[in-house]
Amino acid sequence: MAIKQEIKISVRNLVEFILRSGDIDSGFVRSSNRAVEGTRIHKKIQGSSDESYEPEVTLKYEIEYNNYVLAVEGRADGIIKEGDVITIDEIKSTTAPIEIIDEDFNPLHWAQAKCYAFIYADENSLSNINVQLTYYNIDTDEIKYIVKEYTFEELREFFLRLIQKYSIWLELQYQWDIERDESIKNLNFPYESYRKGQRKLAVAVYRTIVNEKKLYAQAPTGIGKTISTVFPAVKAMGEGHISKIFYLTAKTITRTVAQDAFALMRQNKLRLKTVTITAKEKICFKEKTNCSPDVCEYAKGHFDRVNAAIQDILKNEDDFNRETIEKYAKTHWVCPFEYSLDLTIWADAVICDYNYVFDPRVQLKRFFAEKGGDYAFLIDEAHNLVDRSREMFSAELYKKPFLDFKKGVKNTYPKLSKALNKVNQYMLSLKKLCENEEYYIKEELDNDIYYLLRKFISECEEYLIKEQGTEINEDFLKLYFDAISFTRIYEIYDERYITYVEKVNDDVKIKLFCLDPSKLLRDTLVKGKSAVFFSATLLPMEYHHNILGGDEDDYRIYLDSPFPDRNKCVLIGDNISTRYKERDKSYTHIAQYINSVLMAKSGNYLIFFPSYKYMNSVYDVFTHKYPELQAYIQSPNMSEDEREDFLSLFRINPQGNTIGFCVLGGVFSEGIDLKEDRLIGVIVVGVGLPQICLERNIIKDYFQNKNNLGFEYSYMYPGMNKVLQAAGRLIRTDDDKGIILLIDERFSYKTYQGLLPKEWFPNIRTTNNNIVKYLDEFWDRHG
Incomplete structure (x- = not known):
């Protein structure tokens, strides 16, 4: 009996895709799940629990259809076992005041937890199970628990209703996979012959993906690196080795070359859906980017319309380039940038900047927040990733903006002014450390700045919520997001970092500087199946291999120039x-x-x-x-x-x-x-x-x-x-x-x-x- 194809989706992505509605959030949401929390909060709560608490429990539920199997999987934050009473715990970090959080605070939180509860109850034949939402205020360290009891039938009905709504998308995906794989099976290399070195590179890439390894390829100009990496990756996809290709670049011109490579194979009757992510500032329809629904008509009601927009483009297009995305976004009145991010779920290949995979601040969480997937990373002009990754994993703040904005809100928002002042005073103390030098290197990470910034962020969000509908100073927004970035980098800071303070003209800067990005790159790469680093200038190989997250069993290849x-x-x-x-x-x-x-x-x-x-x-x-x-x-x-x-x-x-x-x-x-x-x-x-x-x-x-x-x-x-x-x-x-x-x-x-x-x-x-x-x-x- 033939093994049926498995289609995977995470609990989180299922819930968010089916149940989302309304406006694009302005970015100043009360629940700062995406901002400054992370595994630190989860570990803190899980670690403070007794032996009845089992943290990070992987759950999976399979539904068999005629032609395929849907696998819904995820990881519950905790399972609490107290006698015969079982409770699924879902932990959410927030900056919202604990007293305003009730059971209606965010329906998506309940939905995600209920899915975990159903899967666990089904696996363990439970007739009843509790669901607990644990809200942790990151500024006050207050915790609020909200518990509901559900019967198995209630959870089953809820879960299957979600799956039923998702089934039309399942069928679309299944039929597409058949059509795509059949076209790949018949696909030949798009040129009559290989250039010198080109076949060798293509074979190495294919072998790397099949064996789930990393490859570092020094490939001189003229070999045809793009088609030599994309073609074998597509072939590997058709054979089921990978489910998605991420083609990562540092520059717009190389993204265009990748698009051309896929277009060339489409001329040979390849059916493959590709999406190119364009930076928000470039693709935004508004003169000034502002995602507030009060300002942007595309943000208002975006989630009520976006699934129809996705379905439309999937049925009619294969190449989701910038022009095509803009066309469908205008037709369906949706935000083109958020639309493009959604299309990454349905695309077979994603062409994007490095930061959408590696940068912890803008990373595509839908793919990398949990354990990852069967992805191949094709990293073009990989020499650029050395400095880019240092930049992505570093963060800096200047003192002057805190002082300037403190004065501006002193009378209207005294709590925010106080938070700004505390950061300003701290930065002033750092400036004194420089004494007669232009800089000061701090050997140890200082916790003070982290807690001061968390307080500032909290007051900021209160301020921004109250000011919704008004025009916010862009420099202030930059300071807010810089503070969030700083706290995020703080949370991954280790011995590969150093903190330095530097006088800059009449200002002072503090920077969390990543010296060696290799571990952080490696941590992301394990979220995929294989990675190919290629460039015409990957010399010396040992240096690039070390800095770019290499391991002992990686493949390396040095190709000769194809030119006389x-x-x-x-x-x-x-x-x-x-x-x-x-x-x-x-x-x-x-x-x-x-x-x-x-x-x-x-x-x-x-x-x-x-x-x-x-x-x-x-x-x-x-x-x-x-x-x-x-x-x-x-x-x-x-x-x-x-x-x-x-x-x-x-x-x-x-x-x-x-x-x-x-x-x-x-x-x-x-x-x-x-x-x-x-x-x-x-x-x-x-x-x-x-x-x-x-x-x-x-x-x-x-x-x-x-x-x-x-x-x-x-x-x-x-x-x-x-x-x-x-x-x-x-x-x-x-x-x-x-x-x-x-x-x-x-x-x-x-x-x-x-x-x-x-x-x-x-x-x-x-x-x-x-x-x-x-x-x-x-x-x-x-x-």
Whole structure:
């Protein structure tokens, strides 16, 4: 007898999906379940109970249909056994005053607990069972228990009514899975043949997913990384190894590439539903994002209409991109951002920024709040996740906003003013710790700030509830959310963190700084089945493997470039020092190098510098010395239109020279594709070391103590990653040809040579006296 397909849903998601109604919450709900509580509160209550209390009990109930089995599962906070009396305990944290909480406070809380009670009663043949809601006020530590007794039949009727309402969605999902899997079975690789290295990567990805492992792949430009990871993941899905693909990126451009890869397979008759999550601020229909139902007509009544909107798009579309989501959101009058988040449940693949999976503040809780699922994480441009994860797992606050807003509410909201003042006074005491220094590093975590912020958040929420319907100062809202973020990070703070206080102009900052994100990344990755980290610059592999949550049994792969080595010439101008103290001596020499390159062959070139200041200085010397040459320069904070205008200067079949002066690590050093002769040369000035700063030095000290590689982890490896990314703009296709010139004496050092990709060997040491000879030889070979 064939095993029926199992469709899973958590108790929480079932209850929220079927029973939700009304408006989108403004974000200032009285129950701050999503804000500052967490496992800490649960553990505190569970730990204070006696042996009659069994915490964290996993429950599962299966309903068999003709063609499939629905598995409803979840984890009850506690089971209390007192003689013959059994009670299901559901713990909820809140900032609402305990006295206003009654049994009608939140029907969804009862619904979730009643589902657990039914499953437990069914498993244990109970005719009656109690349900207890335990509300814990996180500000006052007060607890309120509300208990109801239910018969098994009452619970059974309630549970089955939920399932009946969900059954139309079940059938939709079941029929779709059949259609999807059949299309995957017949799906071929969307190109006639694999490029060099492409098949090897695709096989490695498939094997990683099937074996439930992690893969770290150094995959040079041109292999076709996106299709080589997506295609085997889709194949693994069709065979039942995974239920969902998360394609994670750091930039909008790479999300577009992922969308294109799925679209390409759809041309080969693949049926697969994908959703792309666009940031709320970008997709919001309102001029200023405000989710209050009093301000936004799409927020008002959103949950009364959203399920119809979901059903409509599921029946008519496969690609839930931004334009499609906006179209259906307007038709059904729902919030496009919240709508897109709901669509992630029904999509086979989710294309989104890293933070929707890893950031504890915006993580998609519906997938990762509990034990996770059969997910594959495809992590594009994974080198970016190093600094991004440090940023996601860190939090900071400034003193000045607390002082400013304290004055503003002193007369109208004295309790809020008092809470603001207490934080301000605490921050003032921190400033004094700096004394004559600009910073102070705290070795131990201070509990005072946590409790002061919790009080502030509580008073904030009271204030925001009373002010609903009025326009709230945006800076105040930012302070409120920053405080919530700070408390969230506080709750995961461990030995991989450090706290520092820093004077910033006339203000002072306190930061919970994540030095080593590896454990927190690993904790999220175990919520899925497998993960693939891939990038053209995942060197050195050991460094990225350690920082990005690697384990001993992970797979690693280093792929060769698919492009002929003869198509590029790598030169090293090692007679110049670009160290900070010697830069002013280098301007003229670098300008001469650039001119020598242009003399050998006119065309389009990009020159990358470690800072705007250095770039501007060389630009001034170059344009003064060679006024006849057309040079353009990157400016800070360029708009999307300005970036497009800059790139449009690099035309195919150029009639003269186009020279772009850019910064390493900037918008033009990653993710741009100037194919053929739109780019024939890249010059990189310096080894890309990040600017010396407090945080980099703290990271250096931490890893020096941990593995004796402090400078490497903090400065050298991140710097060289920028160099490799910038140089990677050059060769994008089989027909591309060009030169890479690296200017800095350190590029000849053994330590830096060891960080260059193997396709950059052999390379040629050169000076301004002989570089034209080498360039002429290269261009003569290539016409």
